[in-house]
Amino acid sequence: MSILVIAEHDNSSLKQATLNVVAAAKAIGGDIDVLVAGENCGAVAEAAAKAEGVNKVLVADNAAYGHFLGENLGELVAEVGKGYSHILAAAGTVGKDFMPRVAALLDVAQVSDIMRVESEDTFVRPIYAGNAIATVKSSDSIKVVTVRPTAFDPVAAEGGSAAVEQLDVVKDAGLSQFVSEELAKSDRPDLASAGIVVSGGRGMQNGDNFKMLEQVADLMGAAVGASRAAVDAGFVPNDMQVGQTGKIVAPQLYIAVGISGAIQHLAGMSDSKVIVAINKDEEAPIFQVADYGLVADLFEAVPQLEEELKKVM
Amino acid sequence: MKVLVAVKRVIDYNVKVRVKPDNTGVDLANVKMAMNPFCEIAVEEAVRLKEKGVASEIVVVSIGPKASQEQIRTALALGADRGIHVETDEEVQSLEAAKLLKAVVEKEEPKLVILGKQSIDSDNNQTGQMLAALTGMGQGTFASEVVVEGDKVNVTREVDGGLMTVALNLPAVVTTDLRLNEPRYASLPNIMKAKKKPLDNMSPADLGVDIAPRLSTLKVEAPASRQAGVKVADVAELVDKLKNEAKVI
Numbered sequence A: 001m002s003i004l005v006i007a008e009h010d011n012s013s014l015k016q017a018t019l020n021v022v023a024a025a026k027a028i029g030g031d032i033d034v035l036v037a038g039e040n041c042g043a044v045a046e047a048a049a050k051a052e053g054v055n056k057v058l059v060a061d062n063a064a065y066g067h068f069l070g071e072n073l074g075e076l077v078a079e080v081g082k083g084y085s086h087i088l089a090a091a092g093t094v095g096k097d098f099m100p101r102v103a104a105l106l107d108v109a110q111v112s113d114i115m116r117v118e119s120e121d122t123f124v125r126p127i128y129a130g131n132a133i134a135t136v137k138s139s140d141s142i143k144v145v146t147v148r149p150t151a152f153d154p155v156a157a158e159g160g161s162a163a164v165e166q167l168d169v170v171k172d173a174g175l176s177q178f179v180s181e182e183l184a185k186s187d188r189p190d191l192a193s194a195g196i197v198v199s200g201g202r203g204m205q206n207g208d209n210f211k212m213l214e215q216v217a218d219l220m221g222a223a224v225g226a227s228r229a230a231v232d233a234g235f236v237p238n239d240m241q242v243g244q245t246g247k248i249v250a251p252q253l254y255i256a257v258g259i260s261g262a263i264q265h266l267a268g269m270s271d272s273k274v275i276v277a278i279n280k281d282e283e284a285p286i287f288q289v290a291d292y293g294l295v296a297d298l299f300e301a302v303p304q305l306e307e308e309l310k311k312v313m
Numbered sequence B: 001m002k003v004l005v006a007v008k009r010v011i012d013y014n015v016k017v018r019v020k021p022d023n024t025g026v027d028l029a030n031v032k033m034a035m036n037p038f039c040e041i042a043v044e045e046a047v048r049l050k051e052k053g054v055a056s057e058i059v060v061v062s063i064g065p066k067a068s069q070e071q072i073r074t075a076l077a078l079g080a081d082r083g084i085h086v087e088t089d090e091e092v093q094s095l096e097a098a099k100l101l102k103a104v105v106e107k108e109e110p111k112l113v114i115l116g117k118q119s120i121d122s123d124n125n126q127t128g129q130m131l132a133a134l135t136g137m138g139q140g141t142f143a144s145e146v147v148v149e150g151d152k153v154n155v156t157r158e159v160d161g162g163l164m165t166v167a168l169n170l171p172a173v174v175t176t177d178l179r180l181n182e183p184r185y186a187s188l189p190n191i192m193k194a195k196k197k198p199l200d201n202m203s204p205a206d207l208g209v210d211i212a213p214r215l216s217t218l219k220v221e222a223p224a225s226r227q228a229g230v231k232v233a234d235v236a237e238l239v240d241k242l243k244n245e246a247k248v249i
C-alpha cells in the first residue's frame, strides 16, 4: 500500500493538521508520501520532510497552487495520486473543497471526515451531526479520504528525514481566479488545535462583550470560539464558529459561555476532554454534556472567573 | 440566465436522531422530513437572483423517492419555475448524485448550479464539487456572497482562516454556507400556485447513470454518550475543580 497525504499549509508553515493526517495514514499502514502544493512553499516541504513516518515529500511549487484553488489542486492531486492506494487530506475547508474533485476525476467515492481507521478499506465517520457513527467500507481501487484531525494524535513534527522531490506538473484549470481574502489575525492559538477553548454564544449579547472571554482565554493560553448564533448575529467572524458546519474542536478543556447546546453545536465540541458550561438557564441542554456546570449570569461569572484564574495561573 | 438548484429531502434538523437497535442505520420511520437547510438557502439565493433580474428561469431538481416531490413543490412555492424529479428508492451516494446532476446539466445547460454545501444526513460535503469536476466547471464552495457580473460570478467563501473571494467563469457551481441568506417562507397562495407548475419525472436509467453505491455501510452506532457531570456552586469551586480534580489548567 502507498498513501499520498496532501499537506495543509499557508505557503510558509506546515499546519499541525497535516501531522494528524499522517497519523491516520500510519493507522492504514504502508509507505507515506506527502504532497506539498503551493507557491514559494519550500519551507513547508522542509518541515514535512522532518515529520515522523514520511517516506518522500513531493513539491508542486507554482503560482497555480498559491491560493489552493480547488479546480487546480483537484487536477494536480488526481494526476499525482492515481498511482497510490490512498489519498488523504485534512477535512478543513481546503481539503473539503478539492478532495471531492479528485474523487470525481478518478471516478471513485470519497469517504469524508473519518474518525478512525478499521482497516485499509474500512473507516469510521460521523453522520447526522455526530448523532450516529457509521462504519463504511470502500470498494474502490483508490480510497479518497478526508480526515478529522482532532480524532488522530499527531505524529512527531521532528525526527524524520524524508527525501524532497520537485514535481514539474502544472495544472491550471483556467476556471477560477483568486480575488481577495480577509483573514482573521489573532495572536491566540489556532482554534482547531488549541488545548483550551473558550466559546461564547448568543448570551454574550454583542461583540464587545467577547472581550471578557478574550481576557479569560489569554490567562489560560486558550483560543476563542463561538456558536452559530453569535456569528450570525455579527458578534464575531465566521472562522470562530464551532459545530457541525463550523470547526471541529477537541481540546482538553472547552468552556461554553451563554451557549444553549444545540446538537449542531455539540457536534463540534463533544469530544473535548473536559466541558464546562456557564449558563443562566439550568435546563439548558449544554448541561447534559458538561462535566462542570455553573448556573449563573455570565456577566457576573466571567469577570469572577478572570479574577479566580489570576490567582492560580 | 438559467439557474439549476439541487435540493435534497432529509430528516428535519430539529428531529432527535435515533440509531436503529439492529445497527443498520438511523430510524426514519414516522420521522418528520424536510428540505435540507443548505438547499433552502440555495433555493433562496436563486430566487433573489431572479428578483434582481440576473436569473431568468429557475429549475429545481431532486433525486430520491416519490416523496421528494414535496421538497420540489416547496422550492416551486418559494419561486422556482419548474421541477425535475429523478426518482429512485435506492440509496444514492454523492458520486452517483453528481453523475445524475451532470446528466441534468447537459440537458438543461444552466449558467449557474447552486447546491447546499452538505446535507445534514450523510454530512458528506461532496456533491457540488464532484458535479463541478465532472462537468469541467469552476466551483465556489461554502458561499457567503454570490455576485454575478457579466460572464463571471464572484463568490465569497467561508474558509478556515476567514473569508476568501474567487472569480469563476460561467457556467459555474456554487455551494451554499449558512450565512449566504435567510430563506423566506412560502406563502399560501404561492403554495397553491406551485401545484400547477410543471414537474418532470425521470429515472436514473433514463439519464443513463449507474447508481450502484461504491461504499457499503457495515454498521451504524450511537455515539459514545457523555455523562452529565456535576453542578458547581460558584466560580471559586469551578476553578478549584479544574485545577485540582480535572487538572486541565
Ligand SMILES: Cc1cc2nc3c(=O)[nH]c(=O)nc-3n(C[C@H](O)[C@H](O)[C@H](O)COP(=O)(O)OP(=O)(O)OC[C@H]3O[C@@H](n4cnc5c(N)ncnc54)[C@H](O)[C@@H]3O)c2cc1C
Binding pocket: A200, A201, A202, A203, A204, A226, A227, A228, A229, A230, A241, A242, A243, A244, A245, A246, A247, A257, A258, A259, A260, A261, A262, A263, A264, A265, A268, A278, A279, A280, A281, A284, A296, A297, A298, A299, B013, B037, B038, B120
Ligand atoms: C443546518 C444547521 C447547521 C448548524 N450548524 C451549527 C454550527 O456549526 N454551530 C453552532 O453553534 N450552531 C449551528 N447551528 C445552529 C444551532 O441549531 C443553534 O441555533 C445555535 O447553536 C444556537 O446558538 P447559541 O447556543 O449561542 O444560542 P441560543 O440557543 O439562543 O442560546 C443562548 C444561551 O445563552 C444563555 N444565556 C443568555 N443570556 C445569558 C446570561 N446573561 N448568562 C448566562 N447565560 C445566558 C441562554 O440561557 C441560552 O441557553 C446549525 C443549525 C442548522 C439548522
